[in-house]
Every structure is written in structure tokens, then in C-alpha cells.
Amino acid sequence: MESIVFYPAPDRGHLISTVELAKLILSQNPSLTINIIVINPPIKLGSTAPYITAVSATVPSIKFHHLPTVSMDPNSYPNSMAIMFDHYRLVNPHVVDLLRSFSRDFTVRCLILDLLCFPALEIASELNIPAYYFFTSGACCLAVFHQLPNLYETTSQDFNDLHTTLLKLPDFLPIPLSHMPEPVLFRNNPECLYIIECATHLKKSAGIIVNSFESLEPKAVKLLSSSSTESPVYCIGPLTITTVWVCFQSNSCKKSAFGLERSQQRFLWVVRNPPSENQRKDPMNQPDPDLDSVLPSGFLDRTRDRGLVVKSWAPQVAVLNHVSIGGFVTHCGWNSVLESVLAGVPMVAWPLYAEQKINKAFLVEELKLALPMNSEPESGGLVSAAEVEKRVRELMDSEEGDSVRKRVVMKRDEAMAALSHGGSSRVALAKLAESWMRN
Incomplete structure (x- = not known):
């Protein structure tokens, strides 16, 4: 054998x-x-x-x-x-x-x-x-x-x-x-x-x-x-x-929530529980988050008709391939990038760790399949709610977002051909x- x-x-x-x-x-x-x-x-x-x-x-x-x-x-x-x-x-x-x-x-x-x-x-x-x-x-x-x-x-x-x-x-x-x-x-x-x-x-x-x-x-x-x-x-x-989902610091979650709310776009958001200091060596085994503590007061009620917040996990491949998905805010993990390309979904690139900053550079500058999120949650949670709002709006409504969308559809077709x-x-x-x- x-x-x-x-x-x-x-x-x-x-x-x-x-x-x-x-x-x-x-x-x-x-x-x-x-x-x-x-x-x-x-x-x-x-x-x-x-x-x-x-x-x-x-x-x-x-x-x-x-x-x-x-x-x-x-x-x-x-x-x-x-x-x-x-x-x-x-x-x-x-x-x-x-x-x-x-x-x-x-x-x-x-x-x-x-x-x-x-x-x-x-x-x-x-x-x-x-x-x-x-x-x-x-x-x-x-x-x-x-x-x-x-x-x-x-x-x-x-x-x-x-x-x-x-x-x-x-x-x-x-x-x-x-x-x-x-x-x-x-x-x-x-x-x-x-x-x-x-x-x-x-x-x-x-x-x-x-x-x-x-x-x-x-x-x-x-x-x-x-x-x-x-x-x-x-x-x-x-x-x-x-999918391996990423963790934000609590203040980053709140600022991201304000940006999503102000964008007026429909959204699905998966929220993981940020690890405490004594849990840093085991970041993937966290209990479900307390949404009331990591999100702004009243956020879930105010966005109830156009947004859904899911605790810890969602079937990302199935979600990305749904006809209603118009964009993906991603940490630029390569698995997620490939899943997004195969689904023909444009990205907002928001790297966190490992090789993800390199991936972001290629996605934004070389491949032109993503718009950049320039704030980085890892650097003290300095994410800007205004930037979240700006990037989400640009991805959905701007000429630049439309260009990214057309390129990612082209790459989707190439991926399908490569696998055929x-x-x-x-x-x-x-x-x-x-x-x-x-x-």
C-alpha cells in the first residue's frame, strides 16, 4: 500500500x-x-x-x-x-x-x-x-x-x-x-x-x-x-x-458599532469575547461575549431592523455566498481572503496579527480587491468610528468600491476556472x- x-x-x-x-x-x-x-x-x-x-x-x-x-x-x-x-x-x-x-x-x-x-x-x-x-x-x-x-x-x-x-x-x-x-x-x-x-x-x-x-x-x-x-x-x-474569528478590544467594538450604525448599511456582525490578560495563551477558547458590555448602550435596539449581531461564530462560507452580501470587513487571514474571492465579495482590509499586514498590502495595492482600513485594533484600540463608517459606505456606494467589486468578480471566475x-x-x-x- x-x-x-x-x-x-x-x-x-x-x-x-x-x-x-x-x-x-x-x-x-x-x-x-x-x-x-x-x-x-x-x-x-x-x-x-x-x-x-x-x-x-x-x-x-x-x-x-x-x-x-x-x-x-x-x-x-x-x-x-x-x-x-x-x-x-x-x-x-x-x-x-x-x-x-x-x-x-x-x-x-x-x-x-x-x-x-x-x-x-x-x-x-x-x-x-x-x-x-x-x-x-x-x-x-x-x-x-x-x-x-x-x-x-x-x-x-x-x-x-x-x-x-x-x-x-x-x-x-x-x-x-x-x-x-x-x-x-x-x-x-x-x-x-x-x-x-x-x-x-x-x-x-x-x-x-x-x-x-x-x-x-x-x-x-x-x-x-x-x-x-x-x-x-x-x-x-x-x-x-x-473560519477563525478575530477578537477586538472592548472599546474597538464600541467604536466599530458606532461606525456601522452611522453608515446606515445592513450588516451581519460576528462578535467574539476579547480575551482577558490571563487568557492570552488561549484566545480561541473564550465564552460567548456579553453583548451589553462590549457594544454601546441601545445599539442592538437601534439597529434591530437592519443589523444582526451573532455571538462567537457563524458559517462564513455560506454567509459570503449569499446573494445579499455586498462586502466583507476582514482581518485579512488568508483563509478568509480565499473564501471572499471564491464568493466574489469585495473586502475592507483590517489586519490584526501574523502575516495579515502583508496580505492587506497585496489585497489593496497589488490585487485591488479590498479597500484599506487604516486604523489597527492591535495598537491600543485606536479604531475610529468615522473610518468604519467611511470605509463601509465607500465599499457599498462609491466608484472605488464598484471597481473593487468588479475585480473581485473577475478573480472569482478565475478561481472557479483554476478549480475546474x-x-x-x-x-x-x-x-x-x-x-x-x-x-
């Missing part, structure tokens, strides 16, 4: 996108068995157990294998990211054991690992298993990520201090270094060194699988293909994923699978 092994990062967004990729592979190669290695993290990242149970029951060719728990003291680390980065190294011996056990029962064609799990790359090399990276964000972000090691070597300052310094890639818009993900803003942080090491390992893989489609980011794909010849890039997506029989994503997947079977 033949198998492909996946090793995703443990949070829900990465695990679910991995399973979606596995399903795509099985749709074209039904005789394969997919073995997925699941980390038991030392911190809570949101329960994946119900999801894993559901997938196991409905797709028997996908099998999950949980790594043993590694003893760690979370209190000795500065944050949850530092804990997880150390954990990826500490579980390596258990990954070796699993891969060896798979090899006894299967012909293991390749290992597909999340870039954050790069310590396992050396294991694959030792066991003579081809290893591919699965990059869960887009090709534009990967093109920036590819430059990080060189940037780190050519400057001695923190990226956070280089607000006027721009990263310039061929044929791309300049990106401020301050837009880099938070872990790499300060060069002496252990998390920064880990991310730089991740990026350094990109060319050491047999190939890189990107969660995007080529026609959405053609310049990035061209750049990566010319600079990463040792590691071919395969644009397999877009993979539509269930003979489309670029299907061809890339077939080419990738063929390379595995030749090994």
Missing part, C-alpha cells in the same frame, strides 16, 4: 487546510492512504477533536496519529509561540518513530509538513523520504517570507524600528518592513530566530505547496519559480476553510502527484 504523510501545525486553521488538501489528493488518487501526524500541544489552541472524529468517520482513507505529550513548563516561556516553536523540536524523536512505523506498513511516497514544523525536515532526509512544505498562506506572502534570511543578514536593526525602509521585490509594490509578522519585528527574540530558520529551510525541500491559485498572484508565482528552482512551487488552492477540470490548480496537483509516484 502507498501513503502520503502530513505533519501540520496543531492549530485549527492549519489542520483543517491540511485535511482539505488531503481530500483533494485523494479525489485524484483514491488508492492512497493519508496518514496525518497530530501534535498534542502543551497549551490549548482550540479543540480539534470533534473535527478529527468527523473526518475519520466520513473519510476512512485519512488516518490521524497523535504524538505523545512532551513534558514542558509553559510558564518558563514568554508566550505561546515560543512554547510551540520549542515543542516542534522536542517532539522530533516521536516523529521519527511514527515515520518508521508507517514505512513498515506502507510505501511512504512523501512527507508534507507545515513550514513551522521544519525540524522534521532532517528526519525525512535521514529516512530517504521526499519532503514538501505546505505554506498555508498565499504566494505573495511566501515571496516576502523567502527574503527574510537575506533581510536579517543585511541589517542590524529591528524591523520594528525601520518604518521608512521598504522591502522591494521585482515587479512588486514596496512593503514596509514594519508590516512583517510580529515574531520577526525584534531580531533578538527566539521566535524571530526560529522564523528566520524556517525561511532558510525553504530551498531544502523537494517542493512548496501554496494555498492559492496561480491567476490570483501571477507575479508572486513567477518570482518564486525563478528564485526557488531547487524547490518547485505548486499552487494547489484555493482551499476553502472554516483541466484548470491550473488541478493540473498542478496532478503534476505533483505524478512526481511522488515516480520516486
